[in-house]
Amino acid sequence: MRDLTNEIVEFIRxxxxxxxxxxxxRLRTAVEKEAPGSAARGALETVLKNVExxxxxxxxxxxxxxxxxxxxxYPEGWSTRxxxxxxxxxxxxxxxxxxxxxxxxxxxxxxNSGNNLGGEDFPYIHFEEVxxxxxxxxxxxxxxxxxxxxxAQYSLPNNALGAGRDLAxxxxxxxDAVQKAQGQGCAPGILxxxxxxxxxxxxxxxKEVLFGKxxxxxxxxxxxxxxxxxxxxxxxxxxxxxxxxxxxxxxDTKITGMHRLPASYFVSVSYMCWAYRRRKMTVLGEQVSYx
Amino acid sequence: MRKIxxxxxxxxxxxxxxxxxxxxxxxxxxxxxxxxxxxMETFIKKTRAPQGDxxxxxxxxxxxxxxNVIYHCGPVVAGLDTKEYRFVAAGPTTSIREEPYQADxxxxxxxxxxxxxxxxGAKTLKGCQETPGVYFHAIGGAASYIAQSVKKVxxxxxxxxGVPEALWVIxxxxxxxxxxxxxxxxxxxSVIEAQSKQVLDELLAQPY
Ligand code: SF4
Numbered sequence: 001m002r003d004l005t006n007e008i009v010e011f012i013r014x015x016x017x018x019x020x021x022x023x024x025x026r027l028r029t030a031v032e033k034e035a036p037g038s039a040a041r042g043a044l045e046t047v048l049k050n051v052e053x054x055x056x057x058x059x060x061x062x063x064x065x066x067x068x069x070x071x072x073x074y075p076e077g078w079s080t081r082x083x084x085x086x087x088x089x090x091x092x093x094x095x096x097x098x099x100x101x102x103x104x105x106x107x108x109x110x111x112n113s114g115n116n117l118g119g120e121d122f123p124y125i126h127f128e129e130v131x132x133x134x135x136x137x138x139x140x141x142x143x144x145x146x147x148x149x150x151x152a153q154y155s156l157p158n159n160a161l162g163a164g165r166d167l168a169x170x171x172x173x174x175x176d177a178v179q180k181a182q183g184q185g186c187a188p189g190i191l192x193x194x195x196x197x198x199x200x201x202x203x204x205x206x207k208e209v210l211f212g213k214x215x216x217x218x219x220x221x222x223x224x225x226x227x228x229x230x231x232x233x234x235x236x237x238x239x240x241x242x243x244x245x246x247x248x249x250x251x252d253t254k255i256t257g258m259h260r261l262p263a264s265y266f267v268s269v270s271y272m273c274w275a276y277r278r279r280k281m282t283v284l285g286e287q288v289s290y291x
Numbered sequence: 292m293r294k295i296x297x298x299x300x301x302x303x304x305x306x307x308x309x310x311x312x313x314x315x316x317x318x319x320x321x322x323x324x325x326x327x328x329x330x331m332e333t334f335i336k337k338t339r340a341p342q343g344d345x346x347x348x349x350x351x352x353x354x355x356x357x358x359n360v361i362y363h364c365g366p367v368v369a370g371l372d373t374k375e376y377r378f379v380a381a382g383p384t385t386s387i388r389e390e391p392y393q394a395d396x397x398x399x400x401x402x403x404x405x406x407x408x409x410x411x412g413a414k415t416l417k418g419c420q421e422t423p424g425v426y427f428h429a430i431g432g433a434a435s436y437i438a439q440s441v442k443k444v445x446x447x448x449x450x451x452x453g454v455p456e457a458l459w460v461i462x463x464x465x466x467x468x469x470x471x472x473x474x475x476x477x478x479x480x481s482v483i484e485a486q487s488k489q490v491l492d493e494l495l496a497q498p499y
Contacts, residue, residue, distance in 0.1 A: 039469045042312060043430050046467060050436035054380075063367045063380035063434040063455075098379045101367040102454055110325075112453030146385045146408070146431065161495060168499035179491040182484060184385055184409040186431035233494055237487040242431055243409065244469065245483050275432040 001078055007281065007288050008090035008138070012068075013099045014290055015140045015279040016060045019051045022214040023251075023276045027051075030188060030241075030248040040246030047241070047274060058099070062186075062275040065100040066142035068116070068123035069207065076132040084125055087138075091116045091123055135284040139211055147185035147273040151206075152177040153199060156265040165265045167226055170195055170255075171233075177269040178234045178250060183243015186273035188251045190214070191230065194268045196258035206270040209254040211278055218255055227253045241274075294465070298358025299403045307425050307470045309477045314465040315427070318445065319406070320355055321364045323384055325456035326449065327392040335399050348448045348458075355460065356400035360427065363389065363407035365455025367434070368444070376444035378461065380434035383408040386426070394418025410471055410480030419474050426472035428479075440466045 027048060034041035054061040070087055074080060094100045095116045104118030105111065116123065154173040156165045161176055163169035174193055181189070194205035217224035230253040240246025251274070260266065281290050295303060297317030307313065322330075332339040334349055341349070366381040386393075386407030393405060393415045404424050405411070408431040419425055429437060441461050448458040471479040 039310060039312065042467075042469070046430040046433045046436060050430075050433040053439065054435040057435060059435040059438065060367050060380040061434065062432040063365060063382050063438075064384065065367070098367050098369045101365070101380070105453065112455070114453070144432075149385065166499075171499065172495055175491055175494055179487050182409070182480070182487070183431075184387070186408065236494070237490050239483060239487050242428065243480065243483055244428070244471070245479070245486075273432060 001082060003086065004283065004288075005086045005089050005093070007283070008087055009093045009097070011138065011140065011279065011281040011290060012090060012094040013058060013097070015142060015277050016065050016094070016099045017054045017058045019054070019061055019275070019277065020279065023274070024048070024051055026214050026251045027188075027274060030251060033247040034241070038246060039244040040240040040242075040248070043241040043244055044248075060099060060101070061277060062144060062273075063101055064144040064146065065103060066144040066277070067103070067148070068100070069141045069143055070123060070125040071128070071139040071208070071211065072125060073128045073130045073134070073137045075134050075136055076129055078136065080127045083127070087123065087125060088117055135282045137280060137282050139278065139280045141207070141211060141278040143207065144186070144273055144275065147189060147271045150177075150181035150185040151203070151268070151270045152180065153203060153269070154267045156267060167222065170267050171226060171230060173267050174230055174253075174269055175233060177271070178239070179237055181271055182239055183241070185271040186275065187239055187243060188241055188248045188274050190251055190272040190276055191234075191253040192270040192272060193253065193255040194258055194266075195255065196260035197266060197268070198261070198264065199266060202258065202266045202268040203270065205256055205258055206268040209256045210270060210272050210276075212254055214252045216254070220257070223255045223257065227255050297360060300358070301403075301423055304403050304423050304425055305474050307473055308475070309470055309473050309479045311470045313427065313468050313470060315360070315406075315468060316464045316466070317359070318355065318460065318462050319360050319362050320352070321362045321366065321457075321459040321461065323363050323365055323456055324388055325452040326458050327389045327396060329449070329452075330396055330399075331392045335395050351448065352400065352458075356402055358401065358403055360404040360406055361396070361402055363405065366438070366459060368454055368459070371454070376447065376459075378438045378441040378444060381438040381441055382432050382434035383429040385409045386411050390415060397422045397424050406466075406468055410478065416472055416476060416478050419472055420476050423474035425470050425474055427468035428471040429466070429468050437466065440464055
C-alpha cells in the first residue's frame with residue numbers, strides 16, 4: 001500500500017481553494033437574476049471575484065474551512081488504519097500551509113488543537129469497502145460552521161406548521177427551515193434533506209446527499225419533483241444572497257429517503273453555504289486523479 | 292460609493308442608512324466569541340479577575356477602539372512561526388452569537404460599528420442608536436477577496452484564544468461592506484425576516 005499523504009494534501013488544497021465548476025456556473029446564472037446595483041447583485045459579484053482570487057492564489061475560498069468530512073471507498077485488502085493516518089497527517093500539513101484554518105476546538109476545555117486534529121472524531125472519516133480491483137476514491141466536503149448552525153431537524157407531525165407524516169409535511173418543514181435560516185448560512189444555499197432514519201443517521205445522510213452534483217435529481221420522480229419545487233418556492237421567500245433580499249436564496253435541493261421506526265418520522269435539513277466545497281480524488285494503480 | 296476613513300465621527304455614522312454600500316479604510320480589530328466573552332466578564336461586568344496580560348491589553352484596546360470598528364472574523368493567518376503575520380483568508384463570521392455582549396462592548400469602548408454577517412438583534416440595534424454606531428455587513432465567505440483589502444497586520448492580542456479567536460489589529464483599505472443596521476433604528480434584517488415570514492405563511496397554506 002503506497003503512501004498517499006502528499007496527494008491528499010494536494011486534494012485538500014484543491015477542495016479548500018478551488019470551487020467546483022457546477023457551483024460556480026450556478027452562481028454565475030444567479031447574478032443575472034438580481035437587479036443591477038442591488039446589494040444582492042453586489043454580494044454575488046463579490047463572491048465570484050473571491051472564487052477567482054482563491055483559485056489563482058491557492059488561498060481558502062472561505063476562512064472557515066469547516067468540518068472536514070471524508071468519505072473513503074477503499075479496495076478490499078487496504079488498511080483503513082493506515083488510510084486514516086495518511087488523511088490525518090495530510091490535514092496537519094494542509095493546515096501548516098494555510099489551506100486550512102485550525103478548526104478543532106475541544107468543547108469541554110475550550111482549547112483549539114492548532115492542527116485540525118481533535119480526538120477520534122475530527123476530522124470525520126467514513127469508510128466503505130469496494131472490490132479489490134476497484135479504485136480507491138476519497139471524497140471530501142468542507143462544511144462551515146455558519147451554515148451548519150442553521151441546519152434543523154423536525155420530528156413529524158409538527159402541529160405548529162401543520163406538517164403531517166408525508167411529503168406534504170416534508171415540504172412545509174423544509175420551507176420553515178429556509179425561512180428561519182435567513183441569510184445566516186451565507187445564502188444562497190444548497191439544501192440536503194433526509195427523510196426518515198433516527199436522529200443521528202438522518203443528519204448524517206442529509207450531508208452525504210450533498211456530495212451529489214448541482215442539478216442531479218433523485219431517481220424517484222416524486223422526490224425529484226419535490227426537490228425542484230422546494231428550490232423554486234424557497235426563492236419566492238425574498239431572502240436573497242446574504243439575506244440582503246433578492247431572487248436567489250437556494251440554488252439546489254437534494255433529498256434522500258431512509259427507513260424509519262414506526263414511531264419516528266424525522267426530517268433533517270443540512271444547509272450548505274454557497275462556498276460548497278466538495279471534491280473527489282481517485283487512485284487506481286499509479287494513477288491519481290482529482291475531480 | 293461612499294468611503295469612510297476610520298476612526299469615524301458621530302456625524303459620519305449618523306449619515307449612514309440601511310442599504311448603503313461603503314468602503315472602509317483604516318485600523319480595525321478582529322474579535323469574536325472568546326474576545327467578547329472575555330471583554331464582558333473581565334472589564335465590563337467584572338465578574339472575572341484580570342489575569343496575565345489582561346490589563347495591559349485592555350489599556351491598548353482603550354486606545355485603539357474608540358471611533359473604530361470591531362470585526363467579527365476568525366482569519367486564516369500565515370507566518371505564525373516567524374511572526375511576520377499575513378492574512379490569507381478573512382471573511383466575516385456570524386454576528387448574532389455576540390448579541391448578548393455587543394451593545395455593552397460598543398458603549399464601553401465607544402465603538403462606532405461592527406462588521407460581521409447575518410445581522411444582529413434588538414439589543415444591538417438599540418446600542419447603535421445610543422452610541423451611535425452601525426452594523427456593517429461584509430460578504431460572507433468572500434475570504435480571499437477581503438484578505439486582499441487587509442494591507443498589514445499590526446499586531447495580535449490574546450493569541451492563546453487560538454488563531455480564529457484572537458484579537459488581530461489590522462490596517463485595511465477599501466474593505467467592502469453594506470450597512471444593514473443604522474443608528475436611526477432601522478434594520479434590513481428585521482424587514483426581510485418579516486416579509487419572508489409572510490410569504491412562508493402563504494406557502495404553508497397552499498395544498499400539496
Ligand atoms: S457559512 Fe460557509 S461561506 Fe459562510 S462563513 Fe461559514 S463556511 Fe464561510
